[in-house]
Amino acid sequence: MTAHQLIAMAQDCGFELAGIAAAGPVAESNHYIDWAARGLAGEMRYLIDHRAEMRRDVRSLLPSAKSVLVVGKLYNTAEPYSTAAENADNGWISRYAWSRDYHLTMKERLTVLAQRIDADSPCEYKVCVDTAPLQERALAKHAGIGWLGKNTCLINQQQGSWFFLGEILLSLELESAAMPAPDRCGTCTRCIEACPTDAIVPVNGAGPSHEVDSRRCISYFTIELRGTVPEPMREAMGNHIFGCDICQDVCPWNRKAPVTADPAFTALNVAPSLDQMARMTAQQFRQQYRHTPVERARYRGFLRNVAIAMGNSGHRKFESALQSLAMHEDEVVREHAEWGLTQLS
Ligand code: SF4
Ligand code: SF4
Structure with a gap:
């Protein structure tokens, strides 16, 4: 072949x-x-x-x-980018995790x-x-x-x-004439400027011009980090409850990105209501997100993220949900709910 x-x-x-x-x-x-x-x-x-x-x-x-x-x-999919979506009552789930x-x-x-x-x-x-x-x-x-x-x-x-x-x-030996595609970022810096937490940083020395510092990245905080989100980072996280697409949303090469017709990637769970998410039991979380990428955040991490998003919403109507989370059995959830209440007050 x-x-x-x-x-x-x-x-x-x-x-x-x-x-x-x-x-x-x-x-x-x-x-x-x-x-x-x-x-x-x-x-x-x-x-x-x-x-x-x-x-x-x-x-x-x-x-x-x-x-x-x-x-x-x-x-x-044809759903709007996070940078164009408007609804502070809802949390944002990264595009890749909608199906x-x-x-x-x-x-x-x-x-x-x-x-x-x-x-x-x-x-x-x-x-x-x-x-x-x-x-x-x-x-x-x-x-x-x-x-x-x-x-x-x-x-x-x-x-x-x-x-x-x-x-x-x-194990097949294949003669490929492929050359690495040329770097077409040029002088563009849109992703760097748009990143809310300044996670895209220059590289000193050999290698690429830039790298992502996971310790500042919203995707890392909302998906991978198991414990407490550093307080100075929380405000910049906005309504992100799982992942972050901003540095791709603003990229000019995605301006005319095609959309898929593949039913395997039909958008579900695009921007769920924060209120509903805050009231989910562990069992409901497992049922709703079974076999989706969101499972990876785990119940405790997901509620932590929801508490941060509620605190960032500016909506005092979330106070009651946050008060419930502030009595949650999990210490991390409680601490972030307290932070959210402080933000709203
Ligand atoms: S995913 Fe979000 S937080 Fe992470 S580098 Fe991109 S824009 Fe910044
Ligand atoms: S926004 Fe896209 S084209 Fe511009 S620097 Fe970032 S990755 Fe490169």
Whole structure:
């Protein structure tokens, strides 16, 4: 099978972006290891433990790998961007989390694609989606499907950045003529200026021009951080209760981003009522968000986020819900609810 045929097969399986990178050391790893060593990954252990070194080379996952097929699945919908949405009564959930957990959808579809490849050209392969320790955005860049923007997202010149990435490591030797896509951020600094918490910071030394300091990023606070959100950061979080899209919403390459017709990414849970969210029991949370990315915040973290959003709303009508949260059995929820009440008063 040629690289060209493989890419055509991936597109036939519904992946809008597809390219091939060689398996081997990834040049961007040095900056990644340095980024993690400087503490910019915050408390995300899975990014800084022994798996950080594994990310240097996909052969740590499949020793026979010769090539990496990198695909992108468009998930954008016609719903407004967070920067255009107006409703302080509601919380904001990141665009990628509006539907069923993409890890499940991507894995199913990549497995079908891998089986088709194997039927055509028998090989060893490994399917990877997000959680596997590899440098997926850097590999996507080397596969020629986009560049890494100052917001650190992969951006495709024609289709923007609303893509889930996935990889199939292959023992097949494939000649790919792909060159890394040129960096088209140029002098633009929109994402840097729009970030409410100044999380996109310049890099001193070798590597990309900018990096994200997770310890200042709303996505990190609302999804990954398990305990208390640093108080000086809370006001800037606005109504975000799960993730943040601002640095993608303002990117000019997303101005005309296409939308998907794929029913797997139909928008559910776009901007839920804060009042309803604050009154959810643990069981209701599990029922509502089972098999969606929102599960990852966990019940306690989600209520913490809702309390912050209520405190930032300026609406005293949320006082009663916050008073209930201030008596919650969980200490973290109580503390953030107290903070929210103080903000409203
Ligand atoms: S996700 Fe939000 S907080 Fe994080 S870097 Fe982008 S704009 Fe800033
Ligand atoms: S907003 Fe501008 S600087 Fe930021 S990623 Fe997009 S093009 Fe690059």
